[in-house]
Amino acid sequence: MHYLRIITVAADRMAWGLGGLGKVAIVAMLILVAGDVFYRYALSSPLLFGEEVAGYLVAAVGFLGAAETLRERRHVRIEFLLNAVSGKWRGWLDVATHLIGVIALVVFFWHSSVFFDRVFTRGTVAPSILATPLWIPQTTMLIGMTAFLFQLVVDTAHAIGRALGRNIDRPQL
Amino acid sequence: MNSELIQTLPIIAGAIAIMAVMVSGMHIATGLLSLGLIGIHFLLPRTIIGDAGYQAWISIDNATLSAVVLYVLMGEMLLHSGIGERAFGALDKLLAGLPGSLLHATIGFGGLFAAVSGSSVASAALLGTVTVPPMDQRGYNRRLSYGAVAGGGTLGILIPPSIIMILYGYLGNVSIAALFMAGVVPGLILIGAFSGYIALRVMLKPSLVSAHDSKPTIATRISAIWDLIPLVVLATIVFVGIYTGVWTPTEAAAGGCVATLAFLVLYRKFTLLTLQKSLQGTLLTSSMIFMILVGSSIIAYVANFLAVPMTLVGLIEDSNWGRYEVLIACCAIFFLLGCFVDGLSIAIITVPIILPIMTSVGFDPVWFGVVFTILIEVSLITPPLGMNLFVINGVVPSSNFRDIVLGTAPYFMILLAMIGLLALRPDIALWLPGQLR
Numbered sequence: 001m002h003y004l005r006i007i008t009v010a011a012d013r014m015a016w017g018l019g020g021l022g023k024v025a026i027v028a029m030l031i032l033v034a035g036d037v038f039y040r041y042a043l044s045s046p047l048l049f050g051e052e053v054a055g056y057l058v059a060a061v062g063f064l065g066a067a068e069t070l071r072e073r074r075h076v077r078i079e080f081l082l083n084a085v086s087g088k089w090r091g092w093l094d095v096a097t098h099l100i101g102v103i104a105l106v107v108f109f110w111h112s113s114v115f116f117d118r119v120f121t122r123g124t125v126a127p128s129i130l131a132t133p134l135w136i137p138q139t140t141m142l143i144g145m146t147a148f149l150f151q152l153v154v155d156t157a158h159a160i161g162r163a164l165g166r167n168i169d170r171p172q173l
Numbered sequence: 174m175n176s177e178l179i180q181t182l183p184i185i186a187g188a189i190a191i192m193a194v195m196v197s198g199m200h201i202a203t204g205l206l207s208l209g210l211i212g213i214h215f216l217l218p219r220t221i222i223g224d225a226g227y228q229a230w231i232s233i234d235n236a237t238l239s240a241v242v243l244y245v246l247m248g249e250m251l252l253h254s255g256i257g258e259r260a261f262g263a264l265d266k267l268l269a270g271l272p273g274s275l276l277h278a279t280i281g282f283g284g285l286f287a288a289v290s291g292s293s294v295a296s297a298a299l300l301g302t303v304t305v306p307p308m309d310q311r312g313y314n315r316r317l318s319y320g321a322v323a324g325g326g327t328l329g330i331l332i333p334p335s336i337i338m339i340l341y342g343y344l345g346n347v348s349i350a351a352l353f354m355a356g357v358v359p360g361l362i363l364i365g366a367f368s369g370y371i372a373l374r375v376m377l378k379p380s381l382v383s384a385h386d387s388k389p390t391i392a393t394r395i396s397a398i399w400d401l402i403p404l405v406v407l408a409t410i411v412f413v414g415i416y417t418g419v420w421t422p423t424e425a426a427a428g429g430c431v432a433t434l435a436f437l438v439l440y441r442k443f444t445l446l447t448l449q450k451s452l453q454g455t456l457l458t459s460s461m462i463f464m465i466l467v468g469s470s471i472i473a474y475v476a477n478f479l480a481v482p483m484t485l486v487g488l489i490e491d492s493n494w495g496r497y498e499v500l501i502a503c504c505a506i507f508f509l510l511g512c513f514v515d516g517l518s519i520a521i522i523t524v525p526i527i528l529p530i531m532t533s534v535g536f537d538p539v540w541f542g543v544v545f546t547i548l549i550e551v552s553l554i555t556p557p558l559g560m561n562l563f564v565i566n567g568v569v570p571s572s573n574f575r576d577i578v579l580g581t582a583p584y585f586m587i588l589l590a591m592i593g594l595l596a597l598r599p600d601i602a603l604w605l606p607g608q609l610r
């Protein structure tokens with residue numbers, strides 16, 4: 001149980017840290033879009049890379065924030081069936097839903113890694129003025145999904161603990 | 174077995190699988206992801222490892238979606254600075270004198286504020302938390318209070334800026350500016366209809382609301398306008414800017430955020446804590462939406478590969494169903510979904526499948542965008558299982574569920590009547606987008 005606490009703190013800190021980067025991406029997005037408007041209307045010269053970078057920032061917000069969103073219990077979860085069953089069945093159903101999620105994220109991570117490797121080894125660049133090597137923005141997908149998977153594994157361990165009647169307090173960050 | 178049944182069975186099985194995942198207690202994002210991956214590995218003739226990563230990336234690497242992030246940020250800043258709550262107080266003071274002023278203020282507050290919260294469930298929770306206690310204190314009839322909260326919450330996503338409309342436009346390749354404009358007139362009609370219903374009920378039975386509604390002085394009313402200015406200016410920046418073609422919905426969102434920051438400074442509400450909370454709320458809401466988009470994009474990829482939308486369109490064309498029969502069937506599906514699933518999730522999952530069907534039977538995609546948005550909200554207050562009914566029950570601990578259902582039923586009927594009106598007179602929605610410069 002001591003190890004679970006340590007791992008939980010590590011997962012939570014990772015989620016929190018990446019969430020911080022996600023927030024930086026939000027601020028950057030606001031500056032970029034507002035700056036684009038200013039350049040277009042005040043200086044009659046739009047930022048030609050605005051749309052491309054805004055897209056990367058959207059992806060960064062989505063992927064880097066995924067683990068923090070899970071930590072804060074903000075991913076939508078409909079507990080209709082969970083509430084309909086009672087006792088120990090509820091606990092084990094909770095474990096099962098978490099486990100399916102973990103398997104899905106492992107398979108997805110495999111797909112993302114293969115896709116990332118392909119983009120990296122081929123040196124794929126964006127068809128734009130910046131010609132950004134696409135592996136750079138796509139790193140947010142790999143890192144974000146790693147943290148998401150880590151956080152879900154920890155949640156699953158806690159769910160198993162609850163199902164076994166050994167609830168462990170989640171340490172606060 | 175006839176060929177239609179053979180074509181339909183896998184689609185029905187897929188729909189049941191999606192519903193099962195939704196209600197199972199899985200996070201919707203990972204649930205959709207798992208179904209999409211099952212589709213890629215077991216339904217496609219040839220699985221290419223890496224496909225899911227590619228689909229996920231292209232589903233959210235898009236500048237259009239920055240509008241979602243920036244509108245949510247605008248709403249979060251208004252929420253955490255207290256400017257939104259002060260606007261509710263201001264509406265109450267300005268409308269004082271009208272029978273049931275707090276109920277009208279709730280409808281107005283819902284229309285002004287809920288639009289930017291990102292989730293209709295969150296909107297209902299916010300409205301319930303902010304507006305029910307003062308109505309209880311003044312002895313308002315509880316059914317009327319709960320109905321106004323549920324009804325007011327539905328307005329937010331129809332009047333621009335609307336997150337559901339941005340997602341609909343993005344997923345269906347429909348102009349978001351046109352959708353925003355199309356929602357304005359139906360939204361205003363609904364505000365009028367909701368307020369008219371409240372006024373009628375209170376006129377017929379004045380004891381439903383408090384006789385102690387204070388009448389503020391003219392000075393108090395004028396000072397209340399000060400509290401309303403931010404929301405009115407922000408709505409003007411977004412609406413007039415898009416209408417006159419000065420800027421796109423995304424640029425309007427950035428302009429709205431900058432103006433909100435200016436109001437925070439002007440009203441001495443700008444603190445690092447407010448900024449931190451706003452950014453945190455924006456991150457969580459945006460990531461939640463984008464992860465559902467990622468999961469559903471993989472399902473949509475499999476569905477498109479298997480030609481599911483085309484099969485459904487073909488089945489509808491082969492049947493002798495008229496366009497309004499298709500619309501009624503669509504309404505029935507949404508009412509069912511709304512009993513179990515959050516509005517945003519319904520929107521993201523259904524648009525790629527339902528929009529091609531509706532356009533194939535001759536409905537305008539912008540018009541259907543408005544009907545779709547109303548349908549999403551109707552589904553969430555469908556008695557007795559609509560999700561927002563449970564949310565209100567949750568955030569108002571002393572509430573009685575039967576009161577919530579009965580209080581909400583008239584708003585449900587008004588929204589249904591609005592869909593009927595839009596079916597009879599599509600120009601109610603399409604007139605304003607036609608004037609876009």
